[in-house]
Amino acid sequence: MAVLKIPSISVEYVKVPVLGGPANLVTLDVDMAIVPDGQDPAGGDWKAADWIGTSAAILIGPATLLPLTKGTTYGIWVKITSSPEIPVLGPYPLHIT
16 A cells, blocks of 8 residues: 555545455444554554445544644554454554655
């Protein structure tokens, strides 16, 4: 996946397409974490996300739960809860300009 670039002053949804999931994919709980490049998410890094079509989505930017730092590259992670499985996808690169 190419590096996604978003300005630090932008407030927008970051979306990650989820391909090949079960028919009930969008009814499952989805969380996302955006952490500095090279780090794995820890418990408090996960935030409740939404489904937009079959893409996991979370709002980032100033005055959101994820205000990100200019000049930093992050990894975007997606976690889907489907008992007994809890697949984790990522990281996908995000650079804040």
